[in-house]
Amino acid sequence: MTQPLVVVAAVIERDGWILACRRRPEKTAGGRWEFPGGKVEAGEDPEEALVREIEEELGVGIRITGHLTTDETDAGDRVIRLTCFRAELEGAGPVASTDHDRLVWLEPASLAGMDWATPDLPAVRLLTGSAPE
Template identity: 50%
Template sequence: MPTVEVVAAVITRGDGVLACRRNADREAGGLWEFPGGKVEVGESAADALAREIREELGVGIRVGGLLHRGVTPMNGRLVDLACYWATLTDAAPSSSTDHDDIRWFGRDELRDVEWPEPDRAAVALLADGAESGDGV
């Protein structure tokens, strides 16, 4: 099976975690996810994540350490998703090119909405109290 390398930003603000709901017309439409996207050939994970967040949300981030990485079979391919801690370097985003809603969730609310399979391990870690080890 072909593998798609994907990165996602776990952006926190106080006790809140930023999540985005995929547009209905996209794959996994209507599900919540951590923003991010595919890593391009020759691009580092951190560079890809910063680029994707700038493209999707129009804001800058500082990429921190890895929260979780896992491989999930989906639709005839393997999704290799790496979720990194991140902090905003700009104001909070108000819109997205790939999402119809952006929301800050308390960690205790993360399990109240539906997530795509690749994101669920990171959601569980966050809901169970995982903290960034690098001050992000």
């Protein structure tokens, strides 16, 4: 059995709002919403990887404030192990992304109405207080 793909994501909160990012159409899961982040590289711890990924994708710095979820999702040809961390911006908010075509700030209750990438759903359910499917 192959090892899961280890991925991290940031649930970036500002003034009670949460950042959601829509994947570019040409990307895997294009057009679906996710929390920004990416793969953990060899030799990185998850927190280091997340800070690096957010800098690369969004051009902003973050401070990780806590662990939210770690879940494994069967993505067809592989399993994705996604760890979501709560985070805060260090400085200005992002205005563009290398991996996303839209960035929106939403109240937690509005998250459930978006078309989320499957690996992000457990974190969305936790943030909205909705029951798992």
